[in-house]
Amino acid sequence: MTNSQVRAPRRMLSKVPEVTVWFWVIKILCTTVGESFADWINTTLGVGLTLTAVLFTVVLGGVLAWQLLLRRYVPFAYWLTVVVLSVTGTLYTDILTDNLSVPLAVSTAVFAAALALVFGVWFVRERTLSIHSITTTPRELFYWLAVLVTFALGTAAGDWTLSLTGWGPGVSVLLPAGLIAAVALGHRWGANAVLSFWLAYILTRPLGANLGDWLASPTADHGLGLGTALTSVLFLAAILATVLYLTRTRADVLGTETNSPATASKTSPSRERLMLGYYAAVTALAAALLAWAAAQPHTGPTGDEESAAPVPASATPGQAAHFPPGEIATFRTITQDTLTKVQAGQQLEAKTRMKDLETAWDRDQDALQAIDRSAWTVIDSRIDAALKAVRAKTPDPIIESQCLTALLTALG
Structure with a gap:
């Protein structure tokens, strides 16, 4: 055995699923659970934000260790890791906002810089950011670190958007959904596949979180009133059913990298540069929409640091007479x-x-x-x-x- 063979990292079968419609469906389900389940444990059960974050950090360590020990993609282990990362990333952002009073604009900028750093180091070391290349332990570690930061960034950016605009739970779903549709069109028209994937991956976080808030929020707050517990149970059941289906059918298992249709070249450098301009235009339009919404009279969402202080209406004594x-x-x-x-x-x-x-x-x-x-x-x-x-x-x-x-x- 040569010295280069000794130094080479252990190569495995791909540790991630194929990016099909199933991938995006279950990813959105996971992000919704990340929002509702964290809220349920933190507030409904009264565990508290810090203790909940510590608990899920420990759980994440165990789940991630199991995932890293596997030599191939196993749906249950992979998606369990994503769910736990979703909850943990949400909690880390909430700690910055609620416990440390860090403005959402600052935490969004910090997590964006952290993600850029992760991608930069990952690319310099491995010369690729493609998820189809997750066949060594170092690449898998970079991948999971990037996933954790995307969840934290998506949480901060989504909450910041709500604080700027004052949008309700239902309306707030539309912006990330529209941006994901724009990314899908960009990919179809020849944008860089890796860039398109990670943009969509980040945007699914505020989409799933806003969807969870819409389902769980009381009807008085323009939600559907399901509550965090029922929302968490419904989406965890949907995740489990989808994972069982994928385990049985293997519909999301990658083929070899050379034969996988997802890795086949469908674009050109000139088309990719053109689509970079398209993504820049979409970003500018989204920023203009947020600036316009922020300028409209509104009251920020409950619990936001930036919310305007309202003048209270008159109160009727004894509203709580029937309560314990x-x-x-x-x-x-x-x-x-x-x-x-x-x-x-x-x-x-x-x-x-x-x-x-x-x-x-x-x-x-x-x-x-x-x-x-x-x-x-x-x-x-x-x-x-x-x-x-x-x-x-x-x-x-x-x-x-x-x-x-x-x-x-x-x-x-």
């Missing part, structure tokens, strides 16, 4: 603590207490809605107003106090 007294007492205590901290000028501590209220309220959502949906909707709107006031980019203590007082009145 112990839970309402907890909500009132947190709200009163927040009001006290606002009046004392302790803005950071007030934001922390409002996070406690948001977590407790979301955890009890299903139970309280079942008791009195109308009262829940009224109090939820008061909590939304208080959250936006306390988390505004430039908080106004007067409006904060008004919102919190209106919430206390609604809580009876």
Whole structure:
């Protein structure tokens, strides 16, 4: 055996599936689960953001180790890794936003730079970014690192878009869906296949996340009201059914790299350069749309740092009369603590207490809605107003106090 053979990395069969319609269907399902499942564990179960992130980081380590030990593509192991990466990437972005108060614009820029760095090092070392070349452990490590960063970047960019535009859950699905369609057309017209793949891969993250929010959000917030638990169960079941189908049919197993139709040359350097201009034009149009939407009067989504502080409407006392007294007492205590901290000028501590209220309220959502949906909707709107006031980019203590007082009145 020669020295070059000793130094050569272990070569394996391809560790990734063929990029067919099944690939994109299950990828979107995974991203939706990443959003809804993380929210369910973090808020509904009350585990907390940091502990949830630690838990999934440990799970990711075990799942990724299993995937790396395999010598070929195994649908269950591969897509389980994608699901866990989706949840973990979402949590990392949420920690930056919620716990460390990093603006979404900054986290989007940081993750975009990190992804560019990963791709740069990957290309310099391996001279390719094609997923059809994932036949060595170093390439697979680069691939999974890129996937993790795309999930974090997609989460940050998607949330930033919502904070800029104030779009509701349903409307917010349209932009990433339209951009993915534009990328699909670009690929069909001769754009670089690797570039098109990674652009679409990044965009499926905000598409899946917005879809999950639309399904899980209450109808009062223009969602379908399924809740995070039911949304997670439905999409996990759909993922499992698709994986079982692919395991049985092997419809997404790559052939050899030379025979695979997905790797066949269908373009030319001149056409690829032309399509780069097309992608630049699509990017400019999307940026112009976001700039226009940001300039329109709107209130940002609940919990966003950039949201404008609203002026509260009048509240009717005793809206929570039918709810369990112990839970309402907890909500009132947190709200009163927040009001006290606002009046004392302790803005950071007030934001922390409002996070406690948001977590407790979301955890009890299903139970309280079942008791009195109308009262829940009224109090939820008061909590939304208080959250936006306390988390505004430039908080106004007067409006904060008004919102919190209106919430206390609604809580009876």
